[in-house]
Amino acid sequence: MDKAYEPHSIEQRWYAFWEQNGHFAASGEGAPYCIMIPPPNVTGSLHMGHAFQDTIMDALIRYHRMQGDNTLWQAGTDHAGIATQMVVERQLLAEGKSRHDLGREKFIERVWEWKGQSGGHITRQLRRMGASLDWSRERFTMDEGLSSAVREVFVRLHEEGLIYRGKRLVNWDPVLHTAVSDLEVISEEEQGYLWHMRYPLSDGSGHLVVATTRPETMLGDSAVAVHPEDERYKHLVGRTITLPLVGREIPIIADDYVDPAFGTGCVKITPAHDFNDYQVGLRHDLPQINVFTIDARINDEAPEQYRGLDRYEARDEIVHDLKELELIEKIEDHKLMVPRGDRSHSVIEPFLTDQWYVKVAPLAAEAIKVVEDGRIRFVPDNWKNTYFDWMRKIEDWCISRQIWWGHRIPAWYDEAGNVYVGRDEAEVRAKHNLGDTPLTQDEDVLDTWFSSALWPFSTLGWPEQTPELKSFYPTSVLVTGFDIIFFWVARMIMMGLKFMGDVPFREVYIHGLVRDAHGQKMSKSKGNVLDPIDLIDGIDLESLVQKRTTGLMQPEMAKKIEKATRKEFPDGIPAFGTDALRFTFAALASTGRDINFDLGRIEGYRNYCNKLWNAARYVLMNTEGMDCGQGGGEIEYSLADRWIRSRLQETVREVNESIQGYRFDHAAQAIYEFTWSEYCDWYLELSKPVLTGDASDAAKRGTRQTLVQVLETLLRLAHPVMPFITEEIWQRVGPLAGAEGDTLMRQPYPQANAAQVNSAAETEMGWVMEFIVGVRKIRSGMNIPPGKPLPVLLENHRDEDRERLARNATFLERLARTESITLLAEGEESPESATALVGEMRLLVPMAGLIDKAAELARLSKEIDKLAGEVERGRKKLENENFTARAPAEVVQKERDKLAEMEASLNSLREQKGKIERM
């Protein structure tokens, strides 16, 4: 093995090996365990959120696979309608063309081309992450099978009346020229104005003042509303005003919707351009007057002078014209929520169009029930409240999009405009006896999330009743971010229940967002994005700056971003390797919280990989080609052997428990702690005196066997989190430990074995450690070089201490670097010494020539003060009768034991201090 850990040289080799040997496929044996990958955009690339999420899923999948479950991680990608179409349109724009120049068919061809060209990118990146997805089953939301599932669901829902077409007010994106769902609209507070406009009464007897944030919509006003109880206006209800600039006579109506306290208490009602007004309009049977084109320009319904103007130009004109007519009473500053499209970021316009809808209420009712009764469990649990809140007030889902890339709606129209829904045109003709009547298919496509909602069963072959569907549905757990609970999770639950009659997954693990080191959201515009692949492979500063400053929406930010980047990464980013990255994600993955990704953390875990690597080198150095007890032969285990085996069991138990509870941070912590602080810091050191000393063959065999077996178990234990380094090492360590098979990823996952827990060994080892640490502290406190052997005297020892000393002398001599260890008889004079306690035994290092008396006194005083404080606290507690009477007996007893122990130590230290002072 190389002296230093080089992730680059091992990772891709092992991935290829696993994939080529079919190790990612479900075994077909054992209890089914299945995770559906949230399909990434087919033409996208991997970001930190993916990397985090995929690490968690892969850890779960590898864990269950090793547990012997029939494990499937379903691979696939999403066509991402609007997002992908936008990318291709941007490419066309660069060629000076629009999609309309190409026409629908050519444009779609072009998107498929782009998919073919870039579609493998993200799946290659997933491979770099070590994700053990079953690629042989990879699906795409627009492949033939999934498309037919989409049509099937559409037709069946339509037959049941759960899909309908209707003219309604929708969220319209005037840049993308498509409707979007409520969820795709992001409202942000922006500074605006409140215009107070005078609307003259038709009879010339005066005017009303209406307040609005959108004066241009007045062209479509069809009423003015006041509150029915509003004394100021009650008498005007039923009369009319004449709409300025337009001349239309419109009624004054009374409606509860109006808040008399806001503005003037009079509201202009524009049913075709405002969601509230739309409802008011329905209640009062008002005309819906649409004054916009699909570009949000003024259409021909409006007076001639405004036609063709953009909505904001029209606003200026109208305000100007009203001012001329002295119809603007005042203009106030006003903060308002502006709705913007999440993709185009353009201001969304409520717009009257024909669209397709899913009637969700009946589906939602079932979907609420399964979470209420625990058939689906959210982790962490509190996310179910978010889910309920949304589901209980859910509105119908607008599923049609006026774009080209996606599943075309399976509906056809005859020349009279009648609509027929069916799986294909032939079916429609046959079913409705249409003969040769010319039919045209609906131009719209479905919302991308419509096909995503079917993902848990469509990927398994539905509507065919496949064996996969039978084995793996319902799937085990869904791992996803909170941001798509509504978009995706809720809809999968509804569709799964509807078409499979069962939940799509039993648990939903919701993870947090990956932020930068300072808790800022990563975004291109902030220039703080980290690319997981750069963390794996490393990137030099110039390339990183280049990457962060090209393609910015606001190029003026480039300077600032460059400066910040140069400051934060003066040497670029070193290559940390996939395992370190994965370990970092696992270690940061505490209960659903956002995680701040700190380079210090990944560096620490890269160091951990190196530590493991070197530990393995040491083990191999001392075991390869040697007798590790594989062939039988007498075996004797040292205290250290028994101790590390015992500690390993505790670690195994903890890791299993943690993974089962989705506490990857605890699992990572336990693995890290065991490897570094126990196996490396203590056990490997303790193995040295056995292996290099004059221990018996049986003892050497015992230690070699323990070195190898514990390491092999540790590799299996850590494999789900760090698959590459563990596989690389296991290939050499596995055989020494008697393991069979060509890969670690198919080995059994360690299970805790209570029989190997050895509390006697742990206690005695505790004594040994106390002894060694005691000497080290004296050494460090007195500035004695680590290499200098020290004489040690022991005072106030009991039988047990003497026995332990005899059994473990070689360990103590080596690790404490003693020159000699001498037992002092009771009452025997001891020289001036520095002291440490091992239980009640005093460990003395004579000062002669070594130790500064003042320093030792200071050291003792400090320790005495600390201990005295604790003793005082313990005493007070025990003197409190309320405590002794009311606290559980065991707690009180524990407190008493503790106090006694501390008092003994305190006395011992004081005695020693006195002795030194007297000398």
Added chain:
RNA sequence: GGGUGCUUAGCUCAGCUGGGAGAGCGUCGCCCUUACAAGGCGAGGGUCGGGGGUUCAAGUCCCUCAGCACCCACCA
């Protein structure tokens, strides 16, 4: 306007059903001891956001205030 989460060492965070404040990184000191300087050994550092309550006992439970973050919502 509703709702959720967070506030613990200089930084990033653990701390499960209430019973002796922890880790990593950073800092300081001593060491190139033949697995590892991406390392070893040791040290320092916190009135657990403020206030109140329950309890023998509160970082942990309850109330309240403050700050931060996010989600939802039709006040023109």
